[in-house]
Amino acid sequence: MFRLTVRNHIMIAHSLPDAFFGPAQGLHGATLEIEATWRRRELGPHAVVMDIGAASEMLDAALEPLRYRNLDEHPAFEGRLSTTEAVAEHVARDIAGRFDTEGFAGLEILIRENPDAWVSYDLPFE
């Protein structure tokens, strides 16, 4: 399996209004470091998984609507908790809508909350 990963980051604000989250029920900020990984079993016609510039642009385009936003007010998270897991799924599905998934095995979004904690969401295409 071949993999290509690009990285970017965003600053967001949000609250997680459920007693499960303790102090994070209140409005707080976070800097999320986000890695997007495209997977292919076989390389494409140019012997790459994907052009690195194209991958970076797709990740940036998916993150731009979230950057510096209060996710409590973002339509993508209306009626649901904007956990890091939910953000990862949202970013994966956004990126998946930006390219032809033919020939790709999957796309993984990994988000680091801090150096010691991260989550990921894997979107298979086959």
Ligand SMILES: Nc1nc2c(c(=O)[nH]1)N=C([C@H](O)[C@H](O)COP(=O)(O)OP(=O)(O)OP(=O)(O)O)CN2
């Ligand atoms: N699985 C997840 N757990 C938590 C998330 C999340 O998105 N996914 N988010 C948060 C908070 O938003 C925040 O990032 C951290 O909150 P905090 O309570 O300060 O931190 P911890 O849970 O690490 O520590 P405690 O020991 O519970 O204070 C929280 N969890």
